Amino acid sequence: MTGKQKKAFWNAVQTGLIVMATLIMLVPIAWIFMAAFKSHVDVYQLKLFFRPTLENFALVFREPYNLGEKLWNSTLVALATVVIAIPIATMAAYSFSRFRLRGETVMLVTILATQFVPAVVIILPFFVMFRDVGLLDTRLGLILVNLAIVMPFAIWMIKGFIDGIPLDTEEAAMVDGSSRLQVIRNIVLPMAAPGLLTAGIFCFILAWNEFLFALILTSKDAVTLPIGLALFKAEEGDLWNLLSAAGIIIMLPMFILALMIRKFFVQGMTMGAVR
Amino acid sequence: MAEVVLKNLTKRWGGFVGVDNQSLHIADKEFLVLLGPSGCGKTTTMRMIAGLEEPSSGEIWIGERMVNDDLPKDRDVAMVFQNYGLYPHMSVFDNIAYPLKVRGTPKADIAPRVRAAAEKVELTHLLDRRPKALSGGQRQRVALARAIVRTPQVFLMDEPLSNLDAKLRVSMRAELKHLSRELQITTIYVTHDQIEAMTLADRVAVMNHGVIQQLGTPDEIYNDPANLFVAGFIGSPAMNLIDGSIREGHFVTTGGTRLTAVRAADRARVVLGVRADDLRVSEPGEGDIDVPIYAFENTGEATLLTVQWGQQRVIARGDRHLRKEQNDIVGLSLNPDHLYLFDPDTGRRLTA
Incomplete structure (x- = not known):
């Protein structure tokens, strides 16, 4: 590998690590975020696509x-x-x-x-x-x-x-x-x-x-x-x-x-x- | 405008004596420089005058008032700090205006006075900037403008030029001198730089170990040093100090060389002081003594010859066109009008 390629390689590794760390930290928040808009039935399923509802926010008040x-x-x-x-x-x-x-x-x-x-x-x-x-x-x-x-x-x-x-x-x-x-x-x-x-x-x-x-x-x-x-x-x-x-x-x-x-x-x- | 009088001023921290029983009378409109190595008590003396440090004993008078118990704000002094002490969250204009604002100057008066002060230090084009966006020299000018925007009784300047680079220091020094002559306000200036002291001062107080060693005009300090400390501290290169004795009316070095140029009463031990400028360099045999060159330096404006004289090394200043090599032999003659004898035990100057 030339010096330039080496640099690009390590940059990619770094970026990858940062993305991974970010994902690990964000997954729980993402889960909460989705769950907040799910209906009671959908909550226990790991569905990424669902019909979002604002009902939960109304209910809690x-x-x-x-x-x-x-x-x-x-x-x-x-x-x-x-x-x-x-x-x-x-x-x-x-x-x-x-x-x-x-x-x-x-x-x-x-x-x-x-x-x-x-x-x-x-x-x-x-x-x-x-x-x-x-x-x-x-x-x-x-x-x-x-x-x-x-x-x-x-x-x-x-x-x-x-x-x-x-x-x-x-x-x-x-x-x-x-x-x-x-x-x-x-x-x-x-x-x-x-x-x-x-x-x-x-x-x-x-x-x-x-x-x-x-x-x-x-x-x-x-x-x-x-x-x-x-x-x-x-x-x-x-x-x-x-x-x-x-x-x-x-x-x-x-x-x-x-x-x-x-x-x-x-x-x-x-x-x-x-x- | 006022005179400043210190009476038996002392500052102690536990067992350490910073300033030791100093008395000093600074005349109205005088420019007095406190000069000395670091830790000699010069800054402490100034801080006590400003009210930033409380004296352990003694009195400080500004004009007709004893100000010992006055807060800094009530002493009517202005101070320029080594690190400028600017207000980073304010513009240059507000920095300069601060002493006026905080003392309740009417709003209408502030702007013209700030402008006048800024003009004196050539800052008018920078009034909107923050200190962060200024160079060291410009910051120094802001600090100066802030000091001169009022007309205080006394200016206090604590090593104001020491953070500037060498070239800027020279030009700011000239500006300071010009400004101080124009403003005619009593000024106390602290520095460890003897050139600043020599060039700016009406009188210089040379301090060491919390004690004023000598108080006099730059001329007196340079040409008539009171003791070994002053002799060694003032002048660049430092004064040559040669150990020896006086026998049969003449100075004899510890190496045994007799110098007929020096006449004094007999004494077992003395120190002979002679400045590099008062040693004339000549061909071997033409001077008082012949000595080998230890090092030859050309500074451009002059030449410096360090010669090995018995056990001691002595520096002489030669003509700028002089060219010599290491180990060459040269003749040196002493200017009999500018020789100083000191008592090596007390350090005191001996008068012939």
Whole structure:
């Protein structure tokens, strides 16, 4: 083989591998996607051609499933989590990044260490505590739990981005006449924006997909989408067509979000990585 | 416009002393250069004046005010950073306008002042760009424009030219000098580059180990060094420092060569300092001493002769048309008007 042929050969191998990896990853999603448009009878057959129906999407919003309610809960809980977490995490991250604090390393590691504890271990204390203060099966309770989950990640991620902002820039702004708060508002926040966005989306995804705590701590009023999926059971077994339709509804916002902020997301990821 | 006074300024980090009990009086409209090797405390001194570093003790006065407890924003200084410290998310215009905006200058005043500042540093055609789209020299100009857009009491410049390539550095140096003469604002300039110090300064403060070694005009620093450190630090090539003693009124090298050009009171150990320019190269037998050439270098504008003088190597500057080979013997004579004697123990200059 000449050099040129060799190169072409390896290119083909690479492309082949990538296509294969992509297929392996996409097959389950493709299956769900098709199942969501199949009628109850077609679901158990691997038919590629069938009469698509939108009925599943209508069914999941009706009694007894009421997916709309759960969608509302999920949206509210995830949004509130992000809206509360990001400002607080930003303030914490800025302090960790820019000030020399007593016991800084210990605090940072402790914050992360909370995530080393398996959720199953702490879920019972949470249950008891929430029962006593009346937070069981409330959205507020879920928001608090989600905050506890996402904050460590948010702080660490945002700290990485703020670390990446040259100190010179902040000092220049201070000498130019800014107070510390003006520095943060005019310089740090705009420069860290891709990072804040990345962290925000990351937190949203965590909160949106959170299953275990929502399963134990909610029962009726505050049930979220992932728990709602468990409802699609009948005497004849799992209702795969409805499950799939609901699955698409869960995935869709993530998908749209990801598309919208793809540019920032990559920028955010690499900015964190370069540092 | 104001004078800057430092009174017994000290900065300690734990046991490490960055700046050691320094006092300095910088006159109104003066261009003062803090010169020294890295880690000598020059940048720390400047950062304390800017308010970016808190002094461990001592006082900083700008004009009539002691500013020790003032925030950087309240000190009315402008600073140019080594890495420029530009705001990457703002256009050049907004970068320059920032000090005005944040200090609440009326909107109508901002644009003309930004334009005037940009004009002074020849940036007017780049006002819409982001810093990322600029070259190093252009970024430097933005940083300068941002400093001069207000009329601060004091300019602080922290190695502003050190990130530029050699050619650009020379032209920016001239522009800086021109600008500073035009603006007539007290300026404190930190550098480790002696050429910048010599060319820009009204006065130079040579620093080492957190202490000002000598404070004087570039002339004084160069021609009248106060100690061994200043003598060795200023000048390129560095001043030749030759060990020896004074016997019977004349300098004798450790190798035993007697130099009648040097007269002083007898002393067991001294260091003789002589610059490469103050050594005249001649044919063998015509100078004070005859020495073999260790290396001969032609820089184009001059020739540099490193000669082996006993145990020591000494550099002399020769005419640019001079041509010699390694191991050739040449004569060297010392210019008796520009010889310096130092105490090798204290480093202090000995006056005859």
